[in-house]
Amino acid sequence: MLDAFSPECPAMTLSELARRAGISLATAHRRAAELVDWGALERGADGRYRIGLRLWEVASLAPRGLALREAAMPFLEDLYEVTRENVQLAVREGLELVFVERIAGRHAVPVLTRVGGRFALHATGVGLVLLAHAPAEVQEEVLAAPLQAWNPKTITNPARLREVLAAVRRNGYAVSDGQVTMDGLSVAAPVVDGSGEVVAAVSLVVHAEGAQPAALAPLVRAAGRGIGRALG
Amino acid sequence: MLDAFSPECPAMTLSELARRAGISLATAHRRAAELVDWGALERGADGRYRIGLRLWEVASLAPRGLALREAAMPFLEDLYEVTRENVQLAVREGLELVFVERIAGRHAVPVLTRVGGRFALHATGVGLVLLAHAPAEVQEEVLAAPLQAWNPKTITNPARLREVLAAVRRNGYAVSDGQVTMDGLSVAAPVVDGSGEVVAAVSLVVHAEGAQPAALAPLVRAAGRGIGRALG
Numbered sequence: 001m002l003d004a005f006s007p008e009c010p011a012m013t014l015s016e017l018a019r020r021a022g023i024s025l026a027t028a029h030r031r032a033a034e035l036v037d038w039g040a041l042e043r044g045a046d047g048r049y050r051i052g053l054r055l056w057e058v059a060s061l062a063p064r065g066l067a068l069r070e071a072a073m074p075f076l077e078d079l080y081e082v083t084r085e086n087v088q089l090a091v092r093e094g095l096e097l098v099f100v101e102r103i104a105g106r107h108a109v110p111v112l113t114r115v116g117g118r119f120a121l122h123a124t125g126v127g128l129v130l131l132a133h134a135p136a137e138v139q140e141e142v143l144a145a146p147l148q149a150w151n152p153k154t155i156t157n158p159a160r161l162r163e164v165l166a167a168v169r170r171n172g173y174a175v176s177d178g179q180v181t182m183d184g185l186s187v188a189a190p191v192v193d194g195s196g197e198v199v200a201a202v203s204l205v206v207h208a209e210g211a212q213p214a215a216l217a218p219l220v221r222a223a224g225r226g227i228g229r230a231l232g
Numbered sequence: 233m234l235d236a237f238s239p240e241c242p243a244m245t246l247s248e249l250a251r252r253a254g255i256s257l258a259t260a261h262r263r264a265a266e267l268v269d270w271g272a273l274e275r276g277a278d279g280r281y282r283i284g285l286r287l288w289e290v291a292s293l294a295p296r297g298l299a300l301r302e303a304a305m306p307f308l309e310d311l312y313e314v315t316r317e318n319v320q321l322a323v324r325e326g327l328e329l330v331f332v333e334r335i336a337g338r339h340a341v342p343v344l345t346r347v348g349g350r351f352a353l354h355a356t357g358v359g360l361v362l363l364a365h366a367p368a369e370v371q372e373e374v375l376a377a378p379l380q381a382w383n384p385k386t387i388t389n390p391a392r393l394r395e396v397l398a399a400v401r402r403n404g405y406a407v408s409d410g411q412v413t414m415d416g417l418s419v420a421a422p423v424v425d426g427s428g429e430v431v432a433a434v435s436l437v438v439h440a441e442g443a444q445p446a447a448l449a450p451l452v453r454a455a456g457r458g459i460g461r462a463l464g
Binding site (some may be wrong): 002003005006007010011038042045050051052053054055056057058059060061062063064065066067069070073077091093098103104114115116117118195 | 234235237238239242243270274277282283284285286287288289290291292293294295296297298299301302305309323325330335336346347348349350427
């Protein structure tokens, strides 16, 4: 039933909930009562159901959610303080990425990011890093599917994307120049844990005009290394 | 079964999970498989179970979790930038509070806060604000129970605490001077939503020595008002 909730649909009446979950109203009524009782759902004054704080509390124990974020926060703040732009942290979940954290100044370039939100792997800086270091079968599955274009600069040619991923592995960082939003340029680097696995990616998204990716790369790579070390 | 997880115990083997959840190993095995399948749990290379990213994703839709945090973030960052100390955001959950966000500089005074973690209402600045504006029955229940002391400055006398809560309502902010950690001073203010309800509290925790709570109060109150307005 929790699957019925989405960013587009974060609050629902009981009948909406039953319909989206594909269950009867009676079943929805019983299950919703159980979930409210436990705290996974909350019922507002408007009678609609929303995700409850208790679920958020339990979920905060996810090592790849808040635990990663807590380890990363000092490094993300350092990146933010010296740039006042967007700083992002993401992990791969299947064939997509999930944004675990974002810090942004008031005058930072607008981005399509939402903490807890998903995004494709082939367009953003963090996505390119995560895809470049994903298992071969994940890369093949992403490359075999149609690659969505956000604008004319998005790479939708699999052969070209393969070259870009090889460059990401070779250079130790990824640059996504206007491939999601035309005016944003992202420089991303991997976060490698103690076992040598790429567990996350960190990025800086700045105004594309006048941006110097090669100058930003050492900054982002150093942050990625710091976070990896903090994870132990 | 999710209740078995806690900040002290974020990763467990199947038998630990069964024991803590009070269910048989066979039942635990079946339920864990279902939860892993859905993504509520993840199983690591060490065979232990942890909270999964999918649960964190769904939980990020909780209006009192990340949604509140997203609305509050620009104001929390402003507070952080002008002070470089601890900035905290909390909501009340029953007789306790849950920290929804914390930003802290490297040289900020150490605090006992963890995002997603719980804390008593009667000691911290945010706790005093949330308690002062809680329904009468919540206040009475907190005042009737033994009040834990973190150090000699923690208020454990119910009559004294009543006076403090009245002052919080009168002044529009709370000060907790060394009542949790001796060297920390917290100034907290309410976040009032469009319906006039206090839905959260925001605080600044600074080094107690030389702190000027009266000078910090307008800053924190303005942030609280800004967040309330952003919530609509």
